[in-house]
Amino acid sequence: MKKLAILSAVFGILLLISNSTLGQSKNDSTLCEIETRDGNHFIGTIISMESDTIHFKTDKLGTLHIAKNFVKKITPLAQNQLKEGEFWADNPQATRYFFSPNGYGMKRGEGYYQNVWVLFNQVSFSITDNTSLGAGIVPLFLFAGASSPAWIAPKFSVPVVKDKFNVGGGALIGTILGEEEADFGILYGVSTFGDRSNNVNIGVGYGYAGGGLAKTPTITVSTMLRTGPRGYFISENYYISTAGDYLVLMSVGGRGFTRGGVGIDWGVVLPLGAGIGEFVAIPWLGITLPFKPKD
Numbered sequence: 001m002k003k004l005a006i007l008s009a010v011f012g013i014l015l016l017i018s019n020s021t022l023g024q025s026k027n028d029s030t031l032c033e034i035e036t037r038d039g040n041h042f043i044g045t046i047i048s049m050e051s052d053t054i055h056f057k058t059d060k061l062g063t064l065h066i067a068k069n070f071v072k073k074i075t076p077l078a079q080n081q082l083k084e085g086e087f088w089a090d091n092p093q094a095t096r097y098f099f100s101p102n103g104y105g106m107k108r109g110e111g112y113y114q115n116v117w118v119l120f121n122q123v124s125f126s127i128t129d130n131t132s133l134g135a136g137i138v139p140l141f142l143f144a145g146a147s148s149p150a151w152i153a154p155k156f157s158v159p160v161v162k163d164k165f166n167v168g169g170g171a172l173i174g175t176i177l178g179e180e181e182a183d184f185g186i187l188y189g190v191s192t193f194g195d196r197s198n199n200v201n202i203g204v205g206y207g208y209a210g211g212g213l214a215k216t217p218t219i220t221v222s223t224m225l226r227t228g229p230r231g232y233f234i235s236e237n238y239y240i241s242t243a244g245d246y247l248v249l250m251s252v253g254g255r256g257f258t259r260g261g262v263g264i265d266w267g268v269v270l271p272l273g274a275g276i277g278e279f280v281a282i283p284w285l286g287i288t289l290p291f292k293p294k295d
Contacts, residue, residue: 033087034066035073041259042066043077043087088229092261092290094196095132095157097222097236098251102201103166103192105130105157109292116265116286124153125291131156147178151185163195184209186218197226216241230257234267248272253284263288 044058111125122136134153140146151174176182188205203220253267265286
């Protein structure tokens with residue numbers, strides 16, 4: 001009887017504890033971002049959740065009491081994404097510089113549309129976490145039916161050391177619509193040192209045109225450095241050697257993002273070579289629109 005009484009008392013205590021917690025959810029100290037339906041964003045931790053209210057602790061505004069039906073989205077965050085009270089999102093365009101790719105790949109189902117100076121158009125999407133395919137065109141046929149370059153761009157990427165060293169390879173396989181025997185492209189391999197936001201990339205490629213492969217490679221050295229929550233410095237540079245001559249294409253600029261991941265690229269391209277006598281600076285302006293499957 002004594003043992004039965006003890007067991008009954010323990011069971012009763014446990015029952016009281018469980019009942020006392022049914023009225024509200026367990027505290028969640030996970031860092032997260034709450035987006036409300038009027039477009040505001042708050043970063044902090046959830047203190048508790050009731051049937052119709054979220055109690056949310058922030059560093060700058062104190063504790064907020066937000067109606068659940070006013071919340072559009074709750075996004076968990078990693079601690080390293082919060083710097084000086086500001087949210088630094090993952091790089092939404094980590095797989096390329098202005099144009100050239102690096103060793104990182106998009107997540108399966110992600111993709112983007114890129115436009116440069118209105119005429120250059122390319123759509124890229126990921127088939128798996130390590131393979132992607134792009135397709136592009138310069139629609140000159142809109143202007144009196146002029147011949148138009150078009151291409152596809154398959155790519156694969158391999159993480160050798162996660163977030164530190166990636167390799168990749170692929171091709172740009174193109175033709176000029178409206179002309180015969182007008183194939184062109186490049187076969188390339190890349191090595192990327194660093195993470196998705198701060199890295200240096202070295203690439204080697206062999207171009208081809210009209211069925212003939214180049215005898216000397218094109219070498220590219222590029223870098224991406226994060227400058228703020230939604231800003232990057234970018235430099236993309238090519239060394240192209242031909243028979244008895246060479247051409248260097250240097251570019252510097254930046255990339256900025258909206259909260260939705262839309263990117264704006266701006267910069268300047270500087271061609272240098274033995275046959276270029278005067279200083280030439282070509283402006284670069286592009287926009288990138290991301291897309292991904294719904295959660």
